[in-house]
Amino acid sequence: MRRGALRLGLPLVGSSPIFAPLFAIYRQRSPGIEVHLTEYGSDQLGKVLGAGEIDFAGPLLPLSDEFAFQPVRRGSIVALLPRGHPLAAAALVSMLDLKDTPFILFDSGVALHRMVLDACKRSGFGPDVVARSSQTNFMVELVDAGLGMTFLPRMIVAQHKAKGLRYDARRRCGAAKVAYGIDRSQSIHFPTSLPGLK
Known part of the structure; x- marks a missing residue:
């Protein structure tokens, strides 16, 4: 996709140190894509992702088996x-x-x-x-x-x-x-x- 929008849902906690650098890289590689960010609690992220209101979610834990996921960071x-x-x-x-x-x-x-x-x-x-x-x-x-x-x-x-x-x-x-x-x-x-x- 060269042009368009990406709707991303992030948790209220702990997303900035992980995703801010990734956004900068993504923006450099895909300048025609506008990123729309929304923040929710992890429970709400699963609901809005399932409803199609966002394209991707970055919760603290895996949401459910209905979603595929890619780990990006481990921590305690x-x-x-x-x-x-x-x-x-x-x-x-x-x-x-x-x-x-x-x-x-x-x-x-x-x-x-x-x-x-x-x-x-x-x-x-x-x-x-x-x-x-x-x-x-x-x-x-x-x-x-x-x-x-x-x-x-x-x-x-x-x-x-x-x-x-x-x-x-x-x-x-x-x-x-x-x-x-x-x-x-x-x-x-x-x-x-x-x-x-x-």
Whole structure:
């Protein structure tokens, strides 16, 4: 396709460091294609892709078997704790270790929200959720202010330089691995009915 439009749906969380460089390359190679971007929570991305409202989606996790997908990046989720938290210096924490810590979660339409709640349930507790947001910067600031802790993709945490936040890029957080089950894989999803797809 030399001219036209590409409708792409991205998650509210973690898409800019992955897709911004890809857009620049794509634009250089296909200057006649206009890219229309929309942002949704991961759950909504599957719905709009299935309805044909977008051509491709870039959620944090595979959506369902009805879509083909191509992994583009692997990463992990880390627990972000406020300064002075008793577990901030721990090399490894379990989800159960965090049961008495207030949680700051993403809004319910973001896949990470559901994943954290599922991990808490598997660990035998319901978290004390003190705030919900779709804005990672705000969530980081809430942690920095001491309101509670949150879970974020490692690549997002590494971008933040908020003073006083405990984050050691060399360590893997056990709580984060439990929350996500295993390292996540960011993928591009597309309907299996696209022409030329085998």
